[in-house]
Amino acid sequence: MLRWSQDKLEKNNADITTREILQQPKLWEEVLDIYKENEHKVNKFLHDFSEETGKKVRVIFTGAGTSAYAGDVVRPHLIRYGDTDKYIFEAIPTTDIVSAPYNYLKEDIPTVLVSFARSGNSPESVAAIELANEVVREIRHLIISCAPEGKLAQNTKDDPHSYLILMPELSNDQGFAMTGSFTCMTLTSLFIFDEKHKDHKEIVDAMVSMGNQVSDLEENIDLILNGDFNRVVYLGSASLGALTREAQLKLLELTAGKVSTSYDTSLGFRHGPKSFVDEQTLVFTFISNDLYTSKYDVDILEEIKGNDIAQSVVGIAQNKTSYTGDSLLLDEDYILSDAYLALPYVMIAQVVSLLTAVKVGNKPDTPSPTGTVNRVVQGVTIHKL
CATH class of the missing domain: 3.40.50.10490 (Glucose-6-phosphate isomerase like protein; domain 1)
Structure with a gap:
C-alpha cells in the first residue's frame, strides 16, 4: 500500500x-x-x-x-x-x-x-x-x-x-x-x-536511516495483519511504555474504533490488563535498547507467546532481540536511546494503523464517519476560574 x-x-x-x-x-x-x-x-x-x-x-x-x-x-x-x-x-x-x-x-x-x-x-x-x-x-x-x-x-x-x-x-x-x-x-x-x-547529527542520521526502512517492512506487517483480528495491544517500558498510548490511539483513530485497542507497560500488563488478550488479538511490544529494561520486554513477549492465547505476538527492535518469536527489526549501527528510538518505532505503529484502517474499510484521511471527532477538537467550554 x-x-x-x-x-x-x-x-x-x-x-x-x-x-x-x-x-x-x-x-x-x-x-x-x-x-x-x-x-x-x-x-x-x-x-x-x-x-x-x-x-x-x-x-x-x-x-x-x-x-x-x-x-x-x-x-x-x-x-x-x-x-x-x-x-x-x-x-x-x-x-x-x-x-x-x-x-x-x-x-x-x-x-x-x-x-x-x-x-x-x-x-x-x-x-x-x-x-x-x-x-x-x-x-x-x-x-x-x-x-x-x-x-x-x-x-x-x-x-x-x-x-x-x-x-x-x-x-x-x-x-x-x-x-x-x-x-x-x-x-x-x-x-x-x-x-x-x-551528538545530534549522529542521532538524526540514525533515526532517518531507521525511519526510511519502515516502508521496507510493509510486507512483513501485511503478513501479521493478514488474519482475522479485532484487538491490538501495544506494550513497552519507560519512554517506550509511554509511546504505547500514542501507538494505540493511532489505530483507534484511523479505524474509528472498529478495532479495539489496549496499551500498558511490559511489567504492568500482567496485573489485570492481560485479560484483554484472546485468539483475535495482536500483541506488539517495543523492545528497549537498555539491556536491563529489555529483559522485561522480552519476558512478556515470551510469556504471551507461550500462553498461546494471542493470534500474533510481535517484538519491535533495533538490530536484534533475544525474543524467539516474530519481530520487526530496524537495522542501524548507532544505538539510539529509547526516547529517540520511539520516533522510528512509532512509524511502524502508524503504518500498522494505516493498513488496518484500509483492511476494515475505513478512510484514513477522514476516519470519523459521523464527523463527531475532529482534527481540531470542538465543543469545549472553558469555564472561568
Missing part, C-alpha cells in the same frame, strides 16, 4: 496520511536545522529564568491528546539524562490542568510550561497558558507548535515571557491523525533538555 499509485491512494482516502507518515525522516533533518537556529536563544531564555528565580524550576510538558503523549515520552528520558539539579520534569495534559488547575499548578514554584501543539488552536491549550499565568507567580512559556497562524503562536508576539519554536511547515499534518507533528515536537524537546546526548 505504501507504494500504491497516487490515484489508488486517493480512491482509498489514504494519500495524505500515507505521505505524512513517510515524510517524517526528512522532517527530522529539518528539525535539527531549526533547533540549531534557536539553540542559543532558547538556552538563554531558560537559563535566564533559572538564574532569576534562584530556585529549582518545574518544567511541565503539556498538550492535549497526542500532544500530551509527547511529554509522556520525553519525561522518563529527561529524568535520567536531563539537568535534574536545575529542573523538575513533569508531563501533565492540558485537559488535566484546565479541569483542575489547583491540583497541578503551584503558585510558589517557578514553572516553565512547555506547550506542544499541532494547530495551536485547541481550547485547552490556550486556556492552560492563561490559567498558568493566573495561578503561578513566576511563569515562562516555551511553545513548540506546527502552525505559525495558530492562537498559541500568535499569542507569543511581543511577550517576553514566551519563546516560540515553529516546526517544519509540512509537520502541520493535514490528515486527521497526528504523525509528523508528534515526532517533530518530541524530537525538539529532547534536543533542548537532554544534557547527555549532544
Whole structure:
C-alpha cells in the first residue's frame, strides 16, 4: 500500500496520511536545522529564568491528546539524562490542568510550561497558558507548535515571557491523525533538555536511516495483519511504555474504533490488563535498547507467546532481540536511546494503523464517519476560574 499509485491512494482516502507518515525522516533533518537556529536563544531564555528565580524550576510538558503523549515520552528520558539539579520534569495534559488547575499548578514554584501543539488552536491549550499565568507567580512559556497562524503562536508576539519554536511547515499534518507533528515536537524537546546526548547529527542520521526502512517492512506487517483480528495491544517500558498510548490511539483513530485497542507497560500488563488478550488479538511490544529494561520486554513477549492465547505476538527492535518469536527489526549501527528510538518505532505503529484502517474499510484521511471527532477538537467550554 505504501507504494500504491497516487490515484489508488486517493480512491482509498489514504494519500495524505500515507505521505505524512513517510515524510517524517526528512522532517527530522529539518528539525535539527531549526533547533540549531534557536539553540542559543532558547538556552538563554531558560537559563535566564533559572538564574532569576534562584530556585529549582518545574518544567511541565503539556498538550492535549497526542500532544500530551509527547511529554509522556520525553519525561522518563529527561529524568535520567536531563539537568535534574536545575529542573523538575513533569508531563501533565492540558485537559488535566484546565479541569483542575489547583491540583497541578503551584503558585510558589517557578514553572516553565512547555506547550506542544499541532494547530495551536485547541481550547485547552490556550486556556492552560492563561490559567498558568493566573495561578503561578513566576511563569515562562516555551511553545513548540506546527502552525505559525495558530492562537498559541500568535499569542507569543511581543511577550517576553514566551519563546516560540515553529516546526517544519509540512509537520502541520493535514490528515486527521497526528504523525509528523508528534515526532517533530518530541524530537525538539529532547534536543533542548537532554544534557547527555549532544551528538545530534549522529542521532538524526540514525533515526532517518531507521525511519526510511519502515516502508521496507510493509510486507512483513501485511503478513501479521493478514488474519482475522479485532484487538491490538501495544506494550513497552519507560519512554517506550509511554509511546504505547500514542501507538494505540493511532489505530483507534484511523479505524474509528472498529478495532479495539489496549496499551500498558511490559511489567504492568500482567496485573489485570492481560485479560484483554484472546485468539483475535495482536500483541506488539517495543523492545528497549537498555539491556536491563529489555529483559522485561522480552519476558512478556515470551510469556504471551507461550500462553498461546494471542493470534500474533510481535517484538519491535533495533538490530536484534533475544525474543524467539516474530519481530520487526530496524537495522542501524548507532544505538539510539529509547526516547529517540520511539520516533522510528512509532512509524511502524502508524503504518500498522494505516493498513488496518484500509483492511476494515475505513478512510484514513477522514476516519470519523459521523464527523463527531475532529482534527481540531470542538465543543469545549472553558469555564472561568
